[in-house]
Amino acid sequence: MLLPPLIAALEALDLEVWEPFARNNQVDFSDSSWAYQVGQADYRDVIAADGIFAVVNGVPPDEGVMVELGMAIALGKPTFLFRDDMRTATDSGTYPLNLMLFTGIPEEGWQDYYYTSIEEINSPDKALARWARER
Numbered sequence: 001m002l003l004p005p006l007i008a009a010l011e012a013l014d015l016e017v018w019e020p021f022a023r024n025n026q027v028d029f030s031d032s033s034w035a036y037q038v039g040q041a042d043y044r045d046v047i048a049a050d051g052i053f054a055v056v057n058g059v060p061p062d063e064g065v066m067v068e069l070g071m072a073i074a075l076g077k078p079t080f081l082f083r084d085d086m087r088t089a090t091d092s093g094t095y096p097l098n099l100m101l102f103t104g105i106p107e108e109g110w111q112d113y114y115y116t117s118i119e120e121i122n123s124p125d126k127a128l129a130r131w132a133r134e135r
Contacts (some may be wrong), residue, residue: 002055006082008054009121013132018045020068039051047072051078051131056097057085066101073104080128110123 001021002106010017020042027037042064046052054065061083072079081101083089088096096114105113112127120126 002057002084006053006055006121009118010128011076012122013129015132018049020045020064020082037046038100042068043115046077047075049077050135051080053080053082053128055082056083056101059085059087059089061089061097075103078131080106080113080115080131082121084116084118086116 007017007019016043027034028042031037046068049072051068054063054069056062056069060066069079079101081097083096090099092099096112102110109127112125112130115121115126115128121128123129
């Protein structure tokens with residue numbers, strides 16, 4: 001499973017990780033409004049988060065993650081993208097995913113915000129490690 005090693009790499013940077021699947025287990029799934037409760041909880045978490053590290057695997061990537069990224073970008077939160085799925089997910093010759101996902105990342109040096117392996121997460125030359133040190 002991809003999430004445990006990702007979480008460990010993020011925590012190694014002294015970042016507090018709010019993993020939505022773990023956080024949403026607090027919702028009563030027998031209640032007919034569980035889906036609304038999960039959506040609202042995710043929304044509150046995006047607002048409260050200092051930044052977003054999003055796994056954007058899949059073609060297309062998960063719609064919920066895309067909405068969370070959109071909210072984070074609109075709120076001016078730092079965004080970092082992880083994709084170790086090398087299938088084509090764009091028509092752009094520059095960006096490996098839908099170009100809108102890169103609107104929360106600087107035009108120059110965007111590659112520093114884009115991760116293709118777990119090992120890259122702790123690289124001191126990449127944006128996430130720099131951001132973690134500066135917090």
